[in-house]
Amino acid sequence: MKAMLSGFAAIVIIGVGAYFTLESLGFSSQEVYSSPNARVD
Numbered sequence: 001m002k003a004m005l006s007g008f009a010a011i012v013i014i015g016v017g018a019y020f021t022l023e024s025l026g027f028s029s030q031e032v033y034s035s036p037n038a039r040v041d
């Protein structure tokens with residue numbers, strides 16, 4: 001049980017860390033898929 005909860009905690013930490021890292025690097029889907037001719041709001 002302890003290993004499963006540790007795994008869940010690791011998944012949450014990795015997911016949150018990846019979200020903030022990709023946002024700070026500019027890899028959001030809005031920035032990737034928008035162009036001067038197609039505006040994504």
